[in-house]
Amino acid sequence: MNLNHVNISGLRPIVGDGRKLYIETYGCQMNAGDSEVVLSILQGDGFRYTEDPAGADVILINTCSIRDNAEQRIWGRLRELRQYKKKNKGLLVGVIGCMAERLREKLIDQEELVNLVAGPDAYRDLPRLLREAGGGAKAVNVLLSGEETYAEISPVRLDKNGVSAYISIMRGCNNMCSYCVVPYTRGAERSRDPQTILREARELFDGGYREVTLLGQNVNSYRWKNGETVAGFADLLGAVASVDPKLRVRFSTSHPKDLSDEVLHTMARYPNLCRAIHLPAQSGSTRMLELMNRKYTREWYLGRIEAIRRILPGCSISTDLIAGFCTETDDDHRQTLSLMEEVGYASAFMFKYSERPNTKAARHMADDVPDGVKTARLNEIIALQNELSLRSNRLDVGREFEVLVEGVSKRSDRQLFGRTSQNKVVVFDRGDARVGDYVRVRVTDCSSATLHGQRVE
Known part of the structure; x- marks a missing residue:
């Protein structure tokens, strides 16, 4: 059916006269959403968006620290940007986001590459930081906040299609998985006021968007308390789904330990709450899960899968998997493969373990699985997932x-x-x-x- 689309210009970047800002985003969906918040803040300070780095007055690189190869890509990109600095002596280059938080001293020492460093909770300070950098100072703000959610800022949308958009519902993480750097780069968990989330969803729908994805490091632990009023994730899901039945609603990421039956029953009540759940397992071995500090067992995870199948028949399930975490044995690896078979994932994000400095694993565990073994196990996981994805898709033929x-x-x-x-x-x-x-x-x-x-x- 054809829907009546309205003008979305109010949600789009302002172009034209003014200082030119170029943003490159690496990493997760949270970073993509953060870049849209940054653009909104800097448009308010007179900047105009450009997709051409050669014509920019300011280049911001929004970074990821989840794996070492992500950081290496960004160092390589910063070296490439020298060509623009040679041609434009006034060009300012800033590194923002998780890598800025983790490597602030190393970044700011690279004066020929980087003029500004700002962590994920410092984006409101970017206008001041840019003025300082423009005056030749080292501009740094990587202070983490226990309260910042950018709740009242309407992001400027950078997606290409005008159909699907992200809404950040919370920031930070309290889970402290032993391999993960996120709690150190994004700080403690805090949730947004649900009314600001609903306002953003309505703005998007009125602007022609037909799908939103609610984002958080662990959306299932969303909790807003105001006096006697308490809203959990199931409450928020129902409220966003009620904005309009033609607005599809997705969410990411779910932590298995917090995926409640209440959330699943809420999804069952609203047809526009999409029948897809991303439920990172990371490993099929309970021993590995304990070392990873995931706070659930293989049996608990499979119990959540059973609940999804029972309450939401036809729901697709995707996952994250890590190959070669500390002390992983061939048997642990086989348990991951058997979990994949038992669940029958529609798709998966699959990675080799990459030790991140200052995490619990880096401080207390030996990264003792040889890289060649990690690669071989990852290749087995990828090959099996390709087969599972094909099986899943074949079930849809004729439907x-x-x-x-x-x-x-x-x-x-x-x-x-x-x-x-x-x-x-x-x-x-x-x-x-x-x-x-x-x-x-x-x-x-x-x-x-x-x-x-x-x-x-």
Whole structure:
């Protein structure tokens, strides 16, 4: 069906005369959302967005520290930016986000590369920091906050399609998984006022968006208390779903230890709460999970999977998996493979363990699995997941789904692509459909990554 789209210019970057700001974002969805907050703050200070780094007055690199290779990519990118600094002596380059928090001294010592360093809770201070950097000072603010949520700031949307957007509902993390640097770079957990989240969702829907993803390091632990009023994640989900039945709602990421039946029953009550849950397992071995400080066992995790299947039949499940964590044995690895088989994940993010400085694992555990063994185990995990994804997609052949159209296919401008409620990508002939429409599609074929279908009139 065709939906009436309204002008979304109020949500989009301001271009034209003014100091030019270019932002590059690395890492997770939280970073993508943060870049939109940064742009909103700096537009208020007179900056205008550009997609051309060569014409920028300020270049900000929003960084990730979750793995060493992510940081190495950013160091490489900073060296590449020298070409722009040589041509524009007044160009300011800033590093913001998690890497700024973790490596502030090392970054600010690189004066020929970096003029400004700002942590995830210091974005309101960017106008001042840029003025200091412009005057030749070392501009640094990496103070973590126990309260900052940027709740009242309306992000300036940088997505390309005008259909799907992120809403950050909380910041920080209290879980202290032994391998993870996030609590050290993003601070303690704090939740946003639900009214500000609902305001943002309504703004997006009124601006033509048809899908929002609620973001948090652990969305299941969302909790807002104001006097006698307490709102948990299930309450928030129901409220956002009630903004409009044509607004799809997703969320990420769920921690297994906090995924309640209440959340699942709320999802079952609202058809526009998408039937897809990202539930990071990290390992299939209870011994590994204890070392990782995940606070659940394999049996607990499988109990949550059973609850999803029972309360939300047809819900797709995706996960995160780490290969080669400290002391991992062949048996631990086989337990991860068997967990994958038992759950039958639709998709997964899969990584080799990368030791991060100052985490509990780095301080107290030996990174003793050889890199070659990590790589071999990761390759086994990837190969199995490709098979599981293909199995999952084959089950959808012959079925009909409501698809939200997100864009034109990369292979042919005569085809569109969108996603099902289960978060699977479907490619189909465009006909008269437009980006932002909901269409019915019958799946006719698939690969491990994509469904192929035909419009159903």
